[in-house]
Amino acid sequence: MALCDQRCVPCEGGVPALEPGKIAALLAEIPAWALAPDGTHVSRSVRFANYYETMAFVNAVAWMAHREDHHPDLEVFYDRCVVRYTTHAIGGLSENDFICAAKVDALLGARS
Numbered sequence: 532m533a534l535c536d537q538r539c540v541p542c543e544g545g546v547p548a549l550e551p552g553k554i555a556a557l558l559a560e561i562p563a564w565a566l567a568p569d570g571t572h573v574s575r576s577v578r579f580a581n582y583y584e585t586m587a588f589v590n591a592v593a594w595m596a597h598r599e600d601h602h603p604d605l606e607v608f609y610d611r612c613v614v615r616y617t618t619h620a621i622g623g624l625s626e627n628d629f630i631c632a633a634k635v636d637a638l639l640g641a642r643s
Contacts, residue, residue, distance in 0.1 A: 535630070547621065547623075548621050554566065554624055561633055571617055571624065572615050575635065576611055577611060586607075588612055588638070601616075604617075
């Protein structure tokens with residue numbers, strides 16, 4: 532099943548972060564995203580024509596994050612937004628991060 536068709540599962544800690552091999556396999560499914568050098572998060576920067584489009588995107592990401600109960604760190608600028616996913620409870624990456632990243636890509640549609 533495609534990442535964007537999956538749902539996040541609750542993660543309260545007590546499970547290990549993903550291993551590098553699994554991270555690499557999942558990262559291949561979201562090629563627009565970059566892995567942090569320390570392997571603890573994935574991020575993507577997206578440019579928009581103006582502040583209105585940027586905020587519409589931020590609001591769509593916030594709605595999706597609420598539905599999935601998995602929330603990104605967002606850096607919002609006039610014409611761009613940086614989206615960063617990590618699973619704070621485990622201090623690294625979980626499948627939830629990749630599921631949500633794929634859902635962000637789906638929100639962007641042709642911009643992916």
